Amino acid sequence: MAIDFPLLSLLLFMPLAGALVCLVLGMGNSTAPRWVALLTAAGVFVVSLLLCLLQTPTAGWLFYEDYRWIEQFGVRYTLGLDGLSSVLILLTAFLQLLAVLVSWRQERAPGVFFALLLVLEMAAIGVLLALDLILFYLFWELMLIPMFFLIGVWGYQRRFQAAVKFFLYTLIGSLCLLLAVISLYLLHGDQTGTYTFALEALKQTELSTTQELIFFFCFMAAFVVKVPLFPFHSWLPDAHAEGPAAGSVDLAGLLLKTGVYGMIRFAFPLFPVAAQKTLPVLAGLALVGLFYAAWVAYQQVDIKRIVAFSSISHMGFVILGLAAWNQTAWEGSLLLMVNHAITTAGLFVVVAMIEQRTGSRSLDQLGGLWKSHPNMSAFFLLFCMASLGLPGLANFAGEILILIGVFTVKPLWAVIAVGGILFSATYTLRLVQGTLWGNNCEPHDKQDLHSREWLVLIPLAVLVVALGCYPQPVLDLLREPLSALLLVGGMP
């Protein structure tokens, strides 16, 4: 079904408009931009919530827009929204709202800062909506710039290296994607005579297996780096460690998701054969990454890095689920992705608060925070428990679905992956112990959570519990689109 009113474009350009307003107002006073940003983010959230509520669990596009754009290249402005995208968009909007709140006290050039946040949101939403490969690529790259500046300008000591590392890593990947897209486009054009970048059309391209493999690798290069999958992860910890809190929230919440989305929306359906061939490799890397990241996380001293590595480990879980290639596992992966985004966002937020209060992020100097900041610590404990996969909290729901889905296909993978649960316990408990327990830290700021922080943390906590105990709504939204994509993948 299609609706005349271009809701999707509205959704897409609302943040942009907000960003422009932020820029303009940012020239003058410093409090206006954040209000603008807040309102915009809230607006986007409302709209996306609306879209989710409007969802009827059907396989087709709920909303679809298609306009002429660049005839010379056969590029069209095509947006489409189904359950999958709407879930991720809702997540994006929600986290962005929090990101704005988190960086409420942004002193340095707030106008630009919030503008960048909003542009980032727009790019992420665009990625989740675009159905024309060039349009998709445009948004895909557009995500880099704001993130780059958020890290490189508002970051910590080694921000330049971190920012450039992030930029280069992701750019290399996405330029491979670009090359593949162009050549695929030409191939399809030569075959059919119509030169187009439309996803649906390109799916029909006839490719030899080797061609498929090459294209698939180029596509995956972009997505795998974004996810990030071991061994292409090394930009993430730096980006997290050097970036501002909002940046970390967005990284964990928005950017990482787009990688997986790209795989299941573009890479797999376009090149099903190649995908099938390479699943074991994917799974292998996922498993290695799962444990490797956990081990590295266990060795870290900087709590932000611990969280960063933990999210690498979790994304390994997600990819494993994708590699299993069946309904349950995929639903699990997507669910875990959403839940992990929320959990990790929560963790990063609290970590930022801890740093504000103690001026340190090192396990050696922290400890005994429960004494001075019981509420904050309670939230931290909750998020940690969710992240180590305590049943009844967010992450577990996704993980168990993945494990079940994987076990039905490849028992061995699942059995190995179960070990990951234990590993996550080791580093998470170390994290908790180093920050909350013991008594070797005298925070200079004794103030426990204040109202704005409550405002940020409560929704997160509620979601962590709610999604842990009753994830059905999300799963219902995901079911149909995923099964459709699985069918395209061409396997029962």
Place this chain on the structure above:
Amino acid sequence: MNQESLQSLLPQILLALGSTAILLGGAWVRNRRLWLLVGALVAIVAALVAAFVEPPQIDILGMYSASAYARFCTVLWSLTVAATLVISCRYVDIFRFGGGEYASLMLFAAAGMSLLSAATSFVGLFLGLEVLTLALYILIAFRHGDTRGAEAGMKYLVFGAVATAFLAFAIALIYTATGTFNLQAAAVGLQAGDGLRPLGLAGWALLLVAVGFKISLVPFHLWTPDVYQGAPAPVSGLLATAAKGAVLAAFLPLLVMSGEGIADIKAILWLLAIATMLVGTFAALPQTNIKRMLAYSSVVHMGYLMIALIVAGADGSRALLFYLVVYSLATFGAFGIITTFADENGEIQDYDDLRGLAALHPRRSALLAVFLLSLTGIPPLAGFFAKFGLFQAAFRGGYAELAVIGVIASVISVYYYVRPVIALYAPESASVCRDVAARSETLLLVGCAAVIVILGVYPTPLLSLVALIIP
């Protein structure tokens, strides 16, 4: 030489006359701004004429053509010069240039460029090129008492002279081989397998050297960074954009044709393109002086344009023109920003001097970021679609390897393009405090940025225009 041909040459004539007039006038009225603005006006008028006045005849004495292509180039260069003049207003005051001379030389250069890209015979080509070069000799060393400017002028002079000699010898040899100065005919004559062909080939070799110097291809690029660094920022801007573009535009029609001789030349170009892209990229990495960095970046971009030149055909030519426009916009913008940052104690060139300028000048810093990122080719800036068209053309023309190398180069380029940007946005501010830019400058640069962004989101208009020019 009849009246039609004069009419057809109207823009160039306007430019030449204008420049001489200003030169004269400058002797009496010593008001810098006035002359700069007059010059800009003349250039704009010329551009308008070229754009909208239909020339009575296309072929002018077999030396120049008034084809849509040539007129498009004229418009482009005239506008560039006009913009350069506008951007120079404050600069010229600060360094107390002779306003009249400056403006007239600029116009003179414009005339040269438009003649150059309109040339259909070697004579015309040589004439145009020399007119341009002579003007540039002076402009580069225009800042009086500035040793670096002098050095840059000297270096450019030596190379210019040698290149002129090469070019002239090349023309002579080709003429000997083919017996015509007409470009097309000469190139066709190259095919003929008669005894004089080696002579022709030698001529082409020399020609390539001359061209390589003018648009600074590796290994003829070594002068570039020094000259750009020493020359006044606006002049460097002109050097990097129009001066190179004109030469490229002049040689584009030659390579559109195919054939055995051309194939050999393309092989050379292929080599040069790869060398230029890679060497330029790597040489730019360790730069800490923004003008030198931009010099190397221009080298790299010439490498990209070589790709289009090699692909040739309609695809290649269109990609080349589109790229040329976008690149010129961005590069001009970048040099323009440097111009506006200049003050009594000189231009700021080192990244250390750029540190934290964003705090003082948010607008211009943002603009510089836009320009540099567009050069990097990041969407949604025009640079992306320029590169996109280029690589796509390369793929179609069967030069995938060039596209891949180009991609690699542009990945690495990120590093040197973002370094100054990050420096700008550093938290700690540099001691130097620059005075604010004139409104005209800001407007102009904002205009450039706007165009870049618009073309980045919606390149269709320019694309269709280019398609119109190159059927």
Place this chain on the structure above:
Amino acid sequence: MIVPLEHLLILATLLFAMGLGCVLVRRNLIMILIGVEIMINAVGLVLIGASAFWQQVDGQIMVLILMAITAAEVAIGLALVVYLHQQKKSIDVGIFDEMRG
């Protein structure tokens, strides 16, 4: 014509080569300019020969243009020489290496 084209070409090439050599080995700016002049004269020679060979006048016109342009170039060049001498009290191109890398 009396002189065969080959000889002329050889002579011109030699001239050109010498001029280039002069440019390469000399460090005195004026000498370099003179070298360039020699090269350009070689060009003129070729053009003359060629126009004789093809029985056309174009070549000779070109020579005239060439002379004019060269004159202008030299004029500017010498002006610059003076300017440089003011600056550094020397016209040895070797000492002008303030900008490098």
Place this chain on the structure above:
Amino acid sequence: MDILLTLILLLPLAGGVINACFGKRLPRPVPVFIACGSVIGSFLAALGSFTLATGDGYRLVLFTWLKSGHFQADVGLLFDPLAAIMTLMVTGVASLIHLYAAGYMEEDTDQVRFFTLLNLFVFAMLTIVLADNLLLLFLGWEGVGFCSYGLIGFWYRKTENADAGRKAFIVTRIGDLFFAVALLWLFALFGTISIEGINAQVAGLDMTTVTLLSLLLLVGACGKSAQLPLMSWLPDAMAGPTPVSALIHAATMVTAGVYLLCRMFPLVSLSPTAMAAIALVGIATALYAATCALAQNEIKRVLAYSTMSQVGYMFLAVGLGSVSAAMFHLITHAFFKALLFMAAGCVINLAGHENDIRRMGGMRQRSPLVFWLFIAGLLCLAGAPLTSGFFSKDLILATAFARGDIFHQGLYALGVMTALLTSFYCFRLAYLVFGGDYRGDELPHEPNGLMVWPLLPLALLGLGAGLLNLPHLFAGGSWLSAWLGREQDVLHLAIATEYLLIGTAVAVFVLGWLLAALRYRQYVQRPASLSGDFLLNGWRADDLFDLLLVRPFKKIGRFCSQGVEIGLIEGVLGGTVRGCNDLGMRLRGLGAGKVSLYLQGLVWGFVVIVGWFLLRALI
């Protein structure tokens, strides 16, 4: 009725959540009331709904938790006799413990957190008991893990407490992994995870699968029930407050493993190998723990090891195939062990917060009441005739004996051996704590009423709970077996054998007492012997694990973070960057500002081009 059944689960949860969210804002005593009230309420609810649990029990599905593809996990309750009896026991004991805790934690500033966790713990435990599918059970399973983590490390300012908590969490989680794998496998096999569904279909499976599954479950159970080889967390867990020890080690968590095995008995019992393994694990742990208990110096550690050993008995019972025996011992043990722990808490108070029994003694004078309560518990534990412990333990041993074959005879012998050790360390404890006169120097610290009177009902239960499953010999009807619908567990032995067995049991009890009396009647300072030290440290198991697991784990971690992450990956990246920069430096170094060099570049280029053209021209 559904409401009642739901309330059993809901009340403790509600109590916990309310305390967690608003406890801080409520005036001081209120949270305690909420906590105790909720648990007592759920006990009453359990009583009320007890009648539901007949035959195959009563199923109640609240809502669907997870549903994807064929996989479906409900939040559903299965209230069958087994669950019912367990529920009653858990809620009942928990209520008493809560009351006790109210007294015990009176001055503690962090009361709210304590009671929150306590309530959540009860909730999780009840989830285990009532869950009708394995995933929900797993939820409770991990839930108790987390709560015990929080409770053991309750006094977090001292790092070793926090460490103990972490150890408990991780070691039990190792077991959980096996459980999880079993869960996945079972689903893959049967397409369902409902306990009934699985038990209904197990018959069709081939033996190896069953064995493997059972073993996986066994390891899972071992984790929670502190059986070999995953037992090392239990003694350290004594770092927690005494009520916690009581709750975790007496009533609930440690028995969860036994309960799981009973739940999945239809599956487990199919494989003789698995059964034998269970029995072996049980008896081995029993013996091991008993020996360790001999040498412990801290009152609570003695009790901890004794718990381990008693749970070993329960495993033995399961391994012998006698669910009712296991449950019987589980329940009696719950009563008297809770009693013992809480009494120990009083003793510790009396001794002025002194844990070390070498610095106690003469406690009898300080408080006769506590003395008698403690002794009651000890008698049960030592298996004094006619106490509940006597009957339950005797049933297990008898079952072992009754099997007749050599393997089970051996088990029996070891069991008797363990019983001897048990009664020995029980009386050792009694003499050292109560006998003689006080050896410490702290002032007594009177336990308040709330801490004492909950012990009375427990004492009565402990002594009298034998009636639950009184054998025929004592004119009992073996009610529990009947209730659980496992008449086959009821033994029908020749009278003579019965008397023989009872005789041995009594003899062993007396012997142990006498030995203890001989050795510990008068307290004498003993030098630490090597063997004593060995036992004191639980056979140095911790060092072993450290060597086998912890160190390698850390080594690999260091390898990953130092070697691979920094060394390899960062190294490669850094190398590339440096390489590019060097290349750049070299390239920009060309020319070095000298015109002559630039000209040479030009000429070289020219030469190359001309060379190329000559090449083309020649060929």
